[in-house]
Amino acid sequence: xxxxxxxxxxxxxxxxxxxxxxxxxxxxxxxxxxxxxxxxxxxxxxxxxxxxxxxxxxxxxxxxxxxxxxxxxxxxxxxxxxxxxxxxxxxxxxxxxxxxxxxxxxxxxxxxxxxxxx
Numbered sequence: 538x539x540x541x542x543x544x545x546x547x548x549x550x551x552x553x554x555x556x557x558x559x560x561x562x563x564x565x566x567x568x569x570x571x572x573x574x575x576x577x578x579x580x581x582x583x584x585x586x587x588x589x590x591x592x593x594x595x596x597x598x599x600x601x602x603x604x605x606x607x608x609x610x611x612x613x614x615x616x617x618x619x620x621x622x623x624x625x626x627x628x629x630x631x632x633x634x635x636x637x638x639x640x641x642x643x644x645x646x647x648x649x650x651x652x653x654x655x
Contacts, residue, residue, distance in 0.1 A: 584631030589622065596620060596634060599641055606644035607637060 545559060561573050588596055599605065600616050618624035619633055 584635045585628075586631075588620075588631050588634045592638075593620070596638060600634075600637055605641055606648055607641050611637070 542559075556577070565573060597620055600607065600620070601613060602608070615624065616637065619630045622628075622630050625633070
């Protein structure tokens with residue numbers, strides 16, 4: 538299927554703004570019209586599960602370290618609450634932790650590049 542899709546010229550793959558036009562035509566007799574015409578939707582990533590079950594220890598070590606690049610800028614007590622799944626009305630702890638971890642890692646990798654050397 539992948540090889541075949543790479544051989545199809547791009548003008549046949551798109552029909553105006555309609556993505557996956559060829560695929561939709563290929564399965565039109567198999568799927569209901571409501572499925573073929575529904576709007577695109579995002580895929581939910583299980584970050585709450587990951588931070589609660591898989592990455593809890595590593596995340597605590599990374600974000601709550603005295604050497605954490607984000608330490609001067611973020612309230613450590615609030616981060617502790619999020620790591621303990623408290624203090625967020627909307628229960629979006631996983632997304633918030635994902636963003637903080639991403640920022641921390643980015644800062645650790647890139648901060649030296651932006652510092653002016655004396």
